[in-house]
Amino acid sequence: MAEKIKKLPGEDGIEIKHSQCAICSPGLHCGLSCYVKDGKVIKVEGWDEHPFSKGGLCTKGLSNREFLYRKDRVLYPMKRVGERGEGKFERISWEQAYTEIAEKMNAVKDKYGADKVAFYSGYNKWYRNMLARFAHSFGSQSYGTESSSCFVAGEMAWQCRTGTGMTQNLETDLLIGWANNGFYSKYTMMGPLEKAKARGMKYIVVDPRVTPGSIRYADLHLRPHLGTDGALALTIANCLIKDDAVDHDYIEKYVHGYEEYKAYVSYFTPEKGEELTGVPARDILKAVEMIKEAKTMSITECSAPIPHHRNGLQNYRAQMSLLAITGNIDVPGGQKPAHFSFSERNAGFTTLEEEFMYETFPQDADKSVGADIHPLWYYLRHDMQANDLPANVLKDDEKSIKALYAHGLNFRMFTDNKKWLEVFKKLDLYVDVDLFMTDSAKWADYVLPCCTSMERYELKAYPGQLLWYVRPVVEPLGESKRDVDIISELANYIGVDDEILCSGYENACKYMFRETDVDLDEVMATDGFVKVKAEPYKVGTRLEKGWPTPTGKIELVSEVIAQHPEWGLDALPTYVEPYTADSEKYPFRLCAGTRIPNAIHSRLHDSPWERSLTPEPQAEMNPADCDRLGVELGDDVLVETEIGGFTYKVVPTLTVKEGEVYIYHGYREKDINSILPYDKNNWDPYSGYPAYRSAYCNVKGVKTNG
Ligand SMILES: Nc1nc2c(c(=O)[nH]1)N[C@H]1C(S)=C(S)[C@@H](COP(=O)(O)OP(=O)(O)OC[C@H]3O[C@@H](n4cnc5c(=O)[nH]c(N)nc54)[C@H](O)[C@@H]3O)O[C@H]1N2
Ligand SMILES: Nc1nc2c(c(=O)[nH]1)N[C@H]1C(S)=C(S)[C@@H](COP(=O)(O)OP(=O)(O)OC[C@H]3O[C@@H](n4cnc5c(=O)[nH]c(N)nc54)[C@H](O)[C@@H]3O)O[C@H]1N2
Numbered sequence: 163m164a165e166k167i168k169k170l171p172g173e174d175g176i177e178i179k180h181s182q183c184a185i186c187s188p189g190l191h192c193g194l195s196c197y198v199k200d201g202k203v204i205k206v207e208g209w210d211e212h213p214f215s216k217g218g219l220c221t222k223g224l225s226n227r228e229f230l231y232r233k234d235r236v237l238y239p240m241k242r243v244g245e246r247g248e249g250k251f252e253r254i255s256w257e258q259a260y261t262e263i264a265e266k267m268n269a270v271k272d273k274y275g276a277d278k279v280a281f282y283s284g285y286n287k288w289y290r291n292m293l294a295r296f297a298h299s300f301g302s303q304s305y306g307t308e309s310s311s312c313f314v315a316g317e318m319a320w321q322c323r324t325g326t327g328m329t330q331n332l333e334t335d336l337l338i339g340w341a342n343n344g345f346y347s348k349y350t351m352m353g354p355l356e357k358a359k360a361r362g363m364k365y366i367v368v369d370p371r372v373t374p375g376s377i378r379y380a381d382l383h384l385r386p387h388l389g390t391d392g393a394l395a396l397t398i399a400n401c402l403i404k405d406d407a408v409d410h411d412y413i414e415k416y417v418h419g420y421e422e423y424k425a426y427v428s429y430f431t432p433e434k435g436e437e438l439t440g441v442p443a444r445d446i447l448k449a450v451e452m453i454k455e456a457k458t459m460s461i462t463e464c465s466a467p468i469p470h471h472r473n474g475l476q477n478y479r480a481q482m483s484l485l486a487i488t489g490n491i492d493v494p495g496g497q498k499p500a501h502f503s504f505s506e507r508n509a510g511f512t513t514l515e516e517e518f519m520y521e522t523f524p525q526d527a528d529k530s531v532g533a534d535i536h537p538l539w540y541y542l543r544h545d546m547q548a549n550d551l552p553a554n555v556l557k558d559d560e561k562s563i564k565a566l567y568a569h570g571l572n573f574r575m576f577t578d579n580k581k582w583l584e585v586f587k588k589l590d591l592y593v594d595v596d597l598f599m600t601d602s603a604k605w606a607d608y609v610l611p612c613c614t615s616m617e618r619y620e621l622k623a624y625p626g627q628l629l630w631y632v633r634p635v636v637e638p639l640g641e642s643k644r645d646v647d648i649i650s651e652l653a654n655y656i657g658v659d660d661e662i663l664c665s666g667y668e669n670a671c672k673y674m675f676r677e678t679d680v681d682l683d684e685v686m687a688t689d690g691f692v693k694v695k696a697e698p699y700k701v702g703t704r705l706e707k708g709w710p711t712p713t714g715k716i717e718l719v720s721e722v723i724a725q726h727p728e729w730g731l732d733a734l735p736t737y738v739e740p741y742t743a744d745s746e747k748y749p750f751r752l753c754a755g756t757r758i759p760n761a762i763h764s765r766l767h768d769s770p771w772e773r774s775l776t777p778e779p780q781a782e783m784n785p786a787d788c789d790r791l792g793v794e795l796g797d798d799v800l801v802e803t804e805i806g807g808f809t810y811k812v813v814p815t816l817t818v819k820e821g822e823v824y825i826y827h828g829y830r831e832k833d834i835n836s837i838l839p840y841d842k843n844n845w846d847p848y849s850g851y852p853a854y855r856s857a858y859c860n861v862k863g864v865k866t867n868g
């Protein structure tokens with residue numbers, strides 16, 4: 163870690179102010195010490211006193227200053243003057259922007275109905291409660307987010323099982339790091355993991371790849387083929403049942419559907435498991451022995467690599483079933499119930515955020531986009547599955563979406579994303595609110611400038627009942643504003659009949675906190691963290707009181723699914739193999755998106771020093787495959803799918819298994835998502851997620867290096 167500057171001798175007028183990094187997941191958001199001089203941030207480093215990150219900051223966090231001053235920051239409201247996508251804009255005033263957008267949104271509402279306007283949020287989450295309410299109060303159910311590919315599938319898997327979210331527990335005897343590479347994607351977890359290992363916790367890694375965490379900490383590393391985790395979990399379950407190593411008392415009291423589940427898993431013998439997953443049967447049996455020996459067990463939760471397969475949600479259910487049959491849910495050392503109660507944080511206190519978002523939900527409006535195609539999603543979420551938006555808009559139909567109001571839309575996150583350009587062309591109105599003039603913003607009719615976390619006030623919750631009203635460290639650049647102010651001010655111009663939304667963010671927060679003991683005026687007057695009075699969760703409460711599922715138990719057979727045979731989904735955590743259209747034509751399994759330390763989706767590829775660490779997308783492959791293709795480091799490979807192909811620099815690495823290829827997404831050039839199809843064969847019918855991590859392709863060697 164770089165040495166921190168405590169004093170700058172000879173420098174005057176430098177003030178150290180504290181803020182938060184909002185470049186990655188809201189579950190992390192580390193503390194920043196910003197060195198400010200003459201109203202400008204001149205340096206950023208980790209804030210030692212931040213109760214969560216304690217001075218740590220990753221590669222991405224260290225780029226906050228560059229992020230703030232990126233050359234393509236949008237500084238003023240912009241109106242398109244050229245053709246859509248041409249990128250020609252003129253500067254207008256906020257007054258003009260709001261007036262025109264309000265007129266156009268109301269025109270779509272009058273002509274087609276309010277439910278023909280979709281509301282979307284990219285990866286950012288802090289303003290989502292306001293955006294959801296805006297959509298609902300305007301009259302549309304079609305509020306959707308980037309979580310159409312992230313986090314929610316895992317939550318849905320738990321909703322089908324316990325009716326509530328869950329979180330891992332490091333105070334356990336055995337942790338299974340199931341698709342977990344914290345060193346790259348969640349560094350704050352690795353310190354506690356190291357401590358737990360030091361106190362004797364056993365750690366099994368389930369990951370096709372070798373990772374820094376597997377080398378350093380794993381007592382056992384299972385390397386299944388991509389997307390076959392369900393088969394592995396069901397095999398382990400079968401072995402535990404055969405060896406009578408399940409917790410009969412716990413199952414009897416708290417678990418529903420055990421007999422059916424037991425009958426189903428009996429198919430998955432260790433030999434079958436090996437055949438389906440590629441993990442040697444003897445290694446599967448080693449894992450079984452470790453589970454038997456452990457008094458308590460927990461499994462890491464996962465937003466992307468497990469769900470990003472056509473059997474993703476079911477694979478998730480299968481692995482979490484192991485916790486149910488071994489009695490490791492809501493017991494000391496087991497998986498813990500999580501309550502995401504404010505700004506997608508499991509903060510340890512309850513607010514009325516959910517009510518705030520849904521109390522104006524327009525019941526009689528058309529169902530949100532994707533409800534017909536992905537009914538479980540709609541049933542559990544009541545919002546839009548954004549992967550279904552292009553098909554909806556491009557359909558020639560009175561009932562399709564006509565206008566899109568977005569914050570931070572990045573069309574490159576979606577598979578087959580050339581379709582999005584057709585979407586942008588076809589819409590009557592497309593507004594995008596972003597920090598930068600992104601490739602997606604360039605297609606908009608209006609681009610509205612928002613500001614970064616370092617330029618805004620924000621109410622932030624952290625686990626441990628902590629609240630922090632973050633203050634700006636510099637004035638917002640140009641005429642940029644907070645996302646939440648843009649939402650509330652636009653709602654006023656439109657004339658949305660919602661006093662609370664129209665009264666602004668701070669009031670809305672007070673509304674969400676109204677039944678708590680928290681005095682938000684006091685929190686907002688405090689410069690720093692405030693500990694909220696709330697009774698911490700008592701382990702076992704849910705077990706005793708019952709779960710919010712149809713049976714009140716932990717369900718191995720999901721009654722929500724069983725009660726809806728028309729959905730055509732399985733109530734048991736069944737297994738379906740990853741899909742390949744033609745295994746001779748496409749012999750490689752393609753995993754697009756496994757995280758790299760210096761990039762986060764589209765947002766750091768345009769930050770020069772972050773980009774310099776991985777300047778172009780590359781294909782990581784096993785050296786044996788490279789030999790067969792006749793390529794080595796420095797050469798290219800041509801990666802081809804059914805809908806296109808690109809050449810990538812090849813990186814031979816033993817961390818990758820034979821037959822697999824890894825390419826990171828989000829790059830503008832050679833955008834891997836643009837050549838991944840989104841079709842029924844290879845999306846998850848439960849969640850609607852594309853199989854980004856078990857796509858298929860052909861690879862040809864291209865000798866460029868000598
Ligand atoms: N640096 C960085 N950090 C990030 C992000 C980023 O883009 N960059 N993105 C953030 C976001 S939005 C998310 S959702 C999280 C995701 O964070 P993670 O869930 O950690 O995501 P990955 O790094 O993609 O995957 C973790 C591990 O899963 C393995 N894996 C891939 N496919 C499979 C599979 O089918 N089965 C099994 N068992 N393992 C598999 C990979 O080899 C990898 O080592 O990261 C967040 N943090
Ligand atoms: N192939 C492949 N594709 C994937 C994935 C994968 O693993 N593989 N992962 C999926 C997952 S897990 C995720 S989470 C998504 C990523 O989700 P995306 O939404 O694509 O994430 P970003 O690229 O970070 O883009 C977010 C946009 O928000 C803008 N932005 C940043 N801060 C703010 C702000 O404060 N306000 C506003 N209004 N805008 C802001 C950024 O400039 C950017 O344009 O990608 C998904 N796509």
Ligand SMILES: [Mo]
Pocket residue numbers: 311312313465466
């Ligand atoms: Mo994500």
